[in-house]
Amino acid sequence: MPPVPEAGGRTAGGAPSSERPGSAAGSGSAKGAAPAERSEAERAADAAAVIARAEAVVAEAAGSGGLYTRPYGKPHSYLRDRSHPGERRTKRRNMLVTVAASIATALVVILLVGTGMIGNPTDTGNTADRPRQAADDGPRVRAPAGGNTYHPDIPRREMEAVIADRSRALAGRNADAFVAPIDPAATNLLAEQRRLFANLTQIPFAESRYVAPADPGPTPSDLETAAAQATAAAPSRPTADIVVSFVHRVEGTDPQPVAENYRWTFARASAGAPLWLIAVSAAPYVSVTYPMPWDQAALVVEQRPHVVLFASVSHKSKASGWADKAETAAQRDLAAWRGPQLPVTRFLVYVTPDRRTFNEMSESRELANADGVCASLAPNTVVPLGDKTTRWTGCRVFLDGAGEAFDTRNDTGFMSLVEHELGHAMVAGFAAVRAQPPTWVAEGFAESLPWSDPRLSNGHVEAVREHLADGKFTGRLPTDADVYSPDPDTAAASYHYAMQAIRYMAKEFGADKAHTFVAEVYRDPSRLDAALTAATGLDRVTFEQKWSAYVKRNPGS
Structure with a gap:
């Protein structure tokens, strides 16, 4: 098929076009109107509302046992030594409540700054999105929430064009177009993204696309200030960040789309120069599901009627046998079920190559004797704090491939582990996200x-x-x-x-x-x-x- 053009005219081969657009028109001239002065009573009411929201976050974490950085349900674990299943769990619970309190405190501070209750009393707006000068790149403007940053020489529309091109490249299975926006000097990133493409094209996605979540963007005065800083500081090169969601649904395992959230960092040498993707990381300030299995080592994917099993290529010789056994476990669980119609009857299982990867995927560092975790995923939508109707959609079952259950002499342990975790996955979709x-x-x-x-x-x-x-x-x-x-x-x-x-x-x-x-x-x-x-x-x-x-x-x- 013909090469897929990259935003601004770069072709799949990565060669920059001579007709690349420059910076956003008028990005450094207009000024925003000053907001109306708020009364002390209004500001106090805003502050009280913020504190109430923060207290609700802490109360919910203390009551439910978990406030997670991923939109996962409380992970259900299968314990290697089941004579000691509760060991370390209380530490995790206390840690999460502490984290919740810290996050809530930060939320109070950030939002009170926004209402004018903290900070310079003459300040008229949210200081969270004021421009800041980085030591190693150009001036950027931080978005109030979500992790986006801005630069007048890197219009959002250009970054969004790159995102759209990547979706088309994935749909067209065009590896060169998929990596075309990446800076040729970023050799590690190029290798990682080629591996990612190879992994993604093995997975039975019913739908998959990259999108940039809605963002209010910087005000004209923000961009004017950033432009002034750029002129004065003359940094090495302008950069900007944008949160990117990989919205996807695995065939049979996810009733609704879910999202994995990244932060992409773009750079260009100067206004009008080629725009390059220079870094990919987890999105800050938003619920994230990064990393997913496909972000890890190169995968082998085995499909069965009721199981999609991922394993590292280092376990390629074992993956087919594991998938057969997992399929048997799924069939046994499904045959045993006598309740109402199940939300899903196919399950995604990732056998991690080592304990470190299992910990990273499952966030079970405080469950040192866990061999498996079933993590429920929230749908790709905002779930308000008091929502009791939005339900989990799909699960990711993570198994420690270095655990005792994977000893070739321990077939009973393997089957017990998988039957247990798939049992969680079978019924997870009945539960509301905020009512465990x-x-x-x-x-x-x-x-x-x-x-x-x-x-x-x-x-x-x-x-x-x-x-x-x-x-x-x-x-x-x-x-x-x-x-x-x-x-x-x-x-x-x-x-x-x-x-x-x-x-x-x-x-x-x-x-x-x-x-x-x-x-x-x-x-x-x-x-x-x-x-x-x-x-x-x-x-x-x-x-x-x-x-x-x-x-x-x-x-x-």
Whole structure:
């Protein structure tokens, strides 16, 4: 096919055109009108609203157990040594609440500056988007949020043209056009982006495109100031950043599109010179899903009816066998399901090449004994803080390819791991983004799948028997605090008791009742008691009495 032209006239071969456009017309002349003076009462009201929003962020993080930098749900993990599943989880919870408080404090400061409550009392506007001078590049204007920066010699329309060209190059499977905008001197970036292209073209995307999210852009006065700084400072070369979303939907695994957010940095030697992409990184200030598996090492992709499995090319000889086993696990889970129609029946699984990559992908550094994580993805839309209806769309299952479950002699461990994590992925789409189910329901259901599979043997027995023998069993359904207990015996037993609650429900009242209960609690955790009664005909107290008797009759089984 003919080469795809790059923005401003560069062809797929990367040669600059003699007709490249220059800087934006009129970018350094107009001035914006000063905003109207706000009363002290108005500014105080704005400040109070900002503080309330920040407090809500902290409260939500403390209540739900997590504030993540990715639009992921609370990741559900499968633990290598399941006799100690709660180890390190409390540290992670406390860390996330602390991070939430820090973010909220920063939000208060940033937004109060914007309302004029902090900073120079004579300042008339948001200082967050004022131009700043960088030591190693041209003056840039920071956007109020989202990570964009601006330069009068790099119009946004030119960057957007490059973004559109990249979408066309990916759709046309044109590798040269895909990397054409990259600075030839950026050899590492060129190699990384060629590898990215090779990875992306193996994946069964139902849709994929690069877009620049809407941005208010700089004011005319911002650009005038930046132009004045450029004239005075004469830096090495002008640069500008733009947030770019890779909006995509993997066939069968994602009911709706999701977005991976990057920050692209552009540079040109001077006004009218060729525009080059010089860096790609995670987008700051916005929810990000970077990196995704395709941003890592070169991939091999194995497709099965219910599984799309990614593995590093270093595991190429093993990937097909893993995909076959994962497909078997998926079929077993799907065959066991007796509840309402599932949101998805195909699952994306990434077997990481090493522990470092697993940690980076799963953000499970505080779960040192986790071998697998299922991370739910939010749809490519804004989810307001109080939204209880927008649901997760698709999941990414990350497995530690260097973990014990991948020992060739441990087939049972592998199947238990995958059945558990795919169990989470099966039902994740029932849940609202901002209304997560209790841990005992989520982990109990996922663990019930391998435990109910007669072909697999399982652990926990000794720890649970000891917990019962020591009189530590309370007869109450485990709370999140129980599952996340710093005491490893309590955590291990609680994990097992959660599984036994779902198994007991399925045995006594039918798998259809148990699985419908799980789906209903995912949909609305506040209706747990009503869903329990609908499934069993019992109130919570009576159910707990009967379930606790079952636990004592079947210690650790």
